[in-house]
Amino acid sequence: MQQVRGVWDLESLVAWKGPQLVRLAQVLLRDEHQAEDVVQDVLATCVLKWSRIQALEEPSAYLNQMVVNAAISSRRRPWRREHASDPADLPEQSTSDPAGPHAERQRCLALLRRLPDKQRITLALRLYEDLPDAEIADLMNCSTATVRSNAHRGLATLRRLLAEEGIHRA
Incomplete structure (x- = not known):
């Protein structure tokens, strides 16, 4: 820069x-x-x-x-708030998709987008931006305990969604 x-x-x-x-x-x-x-x-x-x-x-x-x-x-x-369609309602792509990694990323993002706002924002800042809990708390104007709680709940919800879709974690 x-x-x-x-x-x-x-x-x-x-x-x-x-x-x-x-x-x-x-x-x-x-x-x-x-x-x-x-x-x-x-x-x-x-x-x-x-x-x-x-x-x-x-x-x-x-x-x-x-x-x-x-x-x-x-x-x-x-x-x-009006959406033409929700990405979660779209048909899933076949596993033989030549754009495999891209399709997997899009599927993960679609699952992440199904989370409530605070959980989604917390996980995005933590996992995509690699920010520590203290910085996330500052950005969201909340305590670090709230950040950890949102992250815990968001990850639990993602695990449940993965299980519902039959996706096994490695």
Whole structure:
């Protein structure tokens, strides 16, 4: 990432962090296109607030916070809750799919998207972003005990969903 006289360059930060923000939003939200919209809104807000953001020691952590907050807010908007179809209702792909690893990843994401918001956000930040519980608690404005509880419940639900689908863990 490029720094100019001690401040972050917005273009470099977006180029470096943008794809990661989109992946985070895709895990947090149930709709891939909505995730892209959320990240686009966050980046547009960054342009407006850039003079303040560039002075921060860790602007990338601030961007993570903005994406989490925007994802939570977007889930509250009634017009955003309407979905043409739920990914869980789509027919499963055959096991002979040539895009095997991609199909497996999509299946895991579909299971993750079936979790309640707080559990899904906690697991996404813990497993995809590899954040410690203390940072997750800061991002979600809760205690570390709540983070651990959400993670425990989310993993238990995922195990149950895997068992229901007949998927055996290694």
